[in-house]
Amino acid sequence: xxxxxxxxxxxxxxxxxxxxxxxxxxxxxxxxxxxxxxxxxxxxxxxxxxxxxxxxxxxxxxxxxxxxxxxxxxxxxxxxxxxxxxxxxxxxxxxxxxxxxxxxxxxxxxxxxxxxxxxxxxxxxxxxxxxxxxxxxxxxxxxxxxxxxxxxxxxxxxxxxxxxxxxxxxxxxxxxxxxxxxxxxxxxxxxxxxxxxxxxxxxxxxxxxxxxxxxxxxxxxxxxxxxxxxxxxxxxxxxxxxxxxxxxxxxxxxxxxxxxxxxxxxxxxxxxxxxxxxxxxxxxxxxxxxxxxxxxxxxxxxxxxxxxxxxxxxxxxxxxxxxxxxxxxxxxxxxxxxxxxxxxxxxxxxxxxxxxxxxxxxxxxx
Ligand code: NAD
Numbered sequence: 367x368x369x370x371x372x373x374x375x376x377x378x379x380x381x382x383x384x385x386x387x388x389x390x391x392x393x394x395x396x397x398x399x400x401x402x403x404x405x406x407x408x409x410x411x412x413x414x415x416x417x418x419x420x421x422x423x424x425x426x427x428x429x430x431x432x433x434x435x436x437x438x439x440x441x442x443x444x445x446x447x448x449x450x451x452x453x454x455x456x457x458x459x460x461x462x463x464x465x466x467x468x469x470x471x472x473x474x475x476x477x478x479x480x481x482x483x484x485x486x487x488x489x490x491x492x493x494x495x496x497x498x499x500x501x502x503x504x505x506x507x508x509x510x511x512x513x514x515x516x517x518x519x520x521x522x523x524x525x526x527x528x529x530x531x532x533x534x535x536x537x538x539x540x541x542x543x544x545x546x547x548x549x550x551x552x553x554x555x556x557x558x559x560x561x562x563x564x565x566x567x568x569x570x571x572x573x574x575x576x577x578x579x580x581x582x583x584x585x586x587x588x589x590x591x592x593x594x595x596x597x598x599x600x601x602x603x604x605x606x607x608x609x610x611x612x613x614x615x616x617x618x619x620x621x622x623x624x625x626x627x628x629x630x631x632x633x634x635x636x637x638x639x640x641x642x643x644x645x646x647x648x649x650x651x652x653x654x655x656x657x658x659x660x661x662x663x664x665x666x667x668x669x670x671x672x673x674x675x676x677x678x679x680x681x682x683x684x685x686x687x688x689x690x691x692x693x694x695x696x697x698x699x700x701x702x703x704x705x706x707x708x709x710x711x712x713x714x715x716x717x718x719x720x721x722x723x724x725x726x727x728x729x730x731x732x
Contacts, residue, residue, distance in 0.1 A: 367395050367396070367432045367433050367703065367706055368395070368398060368430060368432045368433070369390060369397050369398070369431065369432070369433045369434075369435065370397075370398050370399070370427040370430070370431025370434045371387075371398070371399040371400065371404075371414075371419070371427070371435060372399075372400045372403060372427055372428065372434065372436060372444075373402055373403040373405075373424065374403075374436065374438055375438075375441055377406075377437050377438055378407055378681050378684035379406075379407055379437050379680070379681050379684045379687050379688045379691060380403050380406075380407050380409060380437075380684075380688045381435040381436050381437050381455075381456075381688070381692065381695060382397070382399075382435055382692050382695060383404065383407070383689050383692045384409055384414050384416070384419070385417070385689070385692070386693070386695070387399070387414060387417035387418055388417040388418055389696065390696070391418040393703065393705070393706065394705045394706025395703070395706050396420075397414075397417075397420070398419060398420050398421075398422060398427050398430060398431060399411075399414045399420070399421055399427065400421075400424045400427045401421045401422065401423060404688070406684055407685050407687075407688040408684070408685050409688065424444075425447055428444055428447035428448055429447050429448075429449070431448070432449075432453065433453040433454075433455065433699075433708070434452060434453070434455070434456075435454075435455045435456070435695055436454070436455070437457065438456065438457065439456050439458050439463075439466045439470075440454065440456070440470075445469055445470065445472075445473045448473060450473065450474035450475070451474060451476065452475050452476070453475070453476045453477075453478070453708060454476070454477045454478070455478045455695060455698065455699075456477070456478075456479065456480065457479055457480050457481040457494065458470070458477060458479040458481070458482075458722055459479070460479060460482070460722050460728075460730040461625035461730075462653070464728070464730070467479075467722050467723055467728055470722075471728050472726070474726050475723060476710070476723065476724045477721070477723040477724070478698070478717070478720040478721055478722070479720055479730075480492070480494045480495075480694065480695070480698065481494065481495055482720045482722060482730070483716055483719060483720050484719045486715070488716070489716050491693075491694065491697040492694045492695075492697045492698040492716070493694060494691055494695075495540070497680075497687075497690040497691060497693075497694055498680035498687060498690075498691070499539065499540040499541040499544070499620075499680075500540050500541065500544045501544075501680040501683050501686065501687050501690070502541050502620075502649050502679035503540070503541035503542060503543065503544030503545035503546075503548065503618070503620065503649070504545070504683070505679040505680070505683055506541070506545050506618045506620075506647040506649055506676075507533070507545050507548040507549045507552065507616075507618060507647075509647055509674060509679070509682075510533075510616040510618065510645045510647050510674075511552060511616075513645045513665075513674070514531060514615060514643065514644075514645050515643045516531055516615060516643070517530075517531065517553075518530065518531045518553050519531075519552060519554070520553060530553055530554050530555045531554040531555070531615040531616060532554065532613055532614050532615050532616070533545075533554045533555065533615065533616045533617075533618065534557050534558070534577075534614040534616070534617045535549070535557070535574070535617075535618045535620070536560075536607070536617065536618070536619040536620065536621050536631050536632075536656055537560055537592075537619060537621030537622065537650070537656070538558045538559065538560040538562075538565040538568060538569045538620075539560070539562075539565070539592075539620060539622070541620040541649055542558060543569070543572065545618045545620065546558055546574045547572050549618070550573050550574065554615075554616070556572075556573070556574035556575070557574060557575045557576075557577050557614075558574050558576060558577065559576060559577035559578070560592070560621075561582040561583070561584065561592050561593075561603075562584055562592055563582070564584075577606060579599070579602055579603045580602070581596075581599050582595060582603075583595055583596065583599065591622075591623070591624040592621070592622070592624075595629070600629075603631070604631075604633065607631055607632065607636065608633075608635075608636050608639065611632060611636045611639065611640055612639045612640060612641070614641075614644060615643075615644055615645070616644065616645050616646075616647070617644070617646045617647075617657075618646075618649070619632065619649060619650055619655070619657060620649045620650060620656075621650055621656050622650055622653060627654040628650035628654045628655055628656050629656065630657070630658050631656045632656060632657035632658065632659075633658050634658045634659055637657065637658075637659055637668055637669055637671050637673070638669050640669070640670075640671050641670075642670035643670060643671075644670075644671045644672070645671070645672045645673075645674070646660075646672070646673045647676070648660040648674065648676070649677055649679060650677065651663070651675030651677050652677035652678075653677070655675055657675075659673055660675040661673075662675045662676075662677070663676065663678075698720075701714060712724070
């Protein structure tokens with residue numbers, strides 16, 4: 367198959383790195399890449415050419431590719447260039463932007479949305495959500511440390527002692543656990559909480575304290591995801607968070623509800639109670655944010671508290687994020703690419719969940 371790589375229009379990452387180019391060629395495929403596609407992730411055109419890709423302009427890639435792999439959905443103008451039946455692999459998040467999926471379906475494309483891959487053991491090696499969330503959790507702490515006008519570790523010096531920074535992590539999933547580990551490595555004192563009971567042991571195993579709020583609803587059939595909580599629980603949770611937020615120097619929020627708006631965990635009133643110079647990094651900002659005052663894609667200072675709303679932090683570590691994304695893509699392609707030919711069986715549990723459009727029809731939700 368002819369596999370195309372294009373330059374992302376608003377992201378530093380690239381979906382396929384040169385190392386994967388050479389592997390896919392060995393597996394019987396032809397790779398075509400837009401000039402400059404990996405530049406912002408520090409993968410040069412020379413490295414793509416050496417790996418065996420043919421470099422061309424964007425339109426040429428789009429017109430001749432049989433498979434296109436991207437990080438974000440294609441741009442409006444790109445669709446018209448593609449042949450019908452082209453296989454597009456990307457992250458469409460159909461529950462938030464079904465119009466994007468509709469566009470792809472109208473153009474008769476077969477779309478696999480990597481974010482729809484089920485969170486089952488056999489699919490772990492293809493899980494871009496986890497790979498990217500882990501990087502985001504790490505980068506959130508680094509960003510917070512950069513903005514905090516204080517040290518993270520405890521220090522005893524001839525000039526006096528410095529207490530460790532207090533970090534509160536909300537949502538101890540993939541991003542949250544990596545944030546905890548990073549904040550611990552930097553020497554801060556870390557607390558975390560989550561509504562899923564399984565998170566308690568994971569938080570504690572990283573040496574952080576688990577903030578207990580009794581009475582959360584947990585659903586084992588939700589595929590590892592959290593579920594919406596009752597009003598009574600939310601009230602209890604807000605009171606408990608308020609107690610901890612006033613003491614925190616840094617709050618990293620990562621709480622998500624699959625396919626829904628993120629839960630508000632930090633209210634305006636809580637921010638008003640926080641210490642001057644404190645930092646909130648809200649990774650859930652693209653779905654509304656966990657802090658009431660978050661502005662997606664912006665860094666704002668409210669009441670002396672710096673609030674960073676950024677759900678794309680993985681893009682700020684573009685070299686490694688692209689490498690991991692590529693590895694996930696490769697594992698996904700292996701399901702249906704056999705000796706350079708696509709053999710798509712939509713009865714396969716992973717392909718069935720990930721395929722959101724085919725033959726002009728939207729399959730998401732069916
Ligand atoms: P996510 O991004 O959907 O949510 C992040 C975290 O926020 C979750 O831990 C969630 O429980 C938490 N959260 C939601 N509402 C909250 C609230 N009101 N208050 C506090 N916390 C709240 O989830 P994720 O990090 O992608 O994954 C969650 C879990 O799924 C993982 O920890 C893991 O156990 C499981 N998982 C399994 C696989 C697999 O088997 N392939 C892959 C990835 C994740």
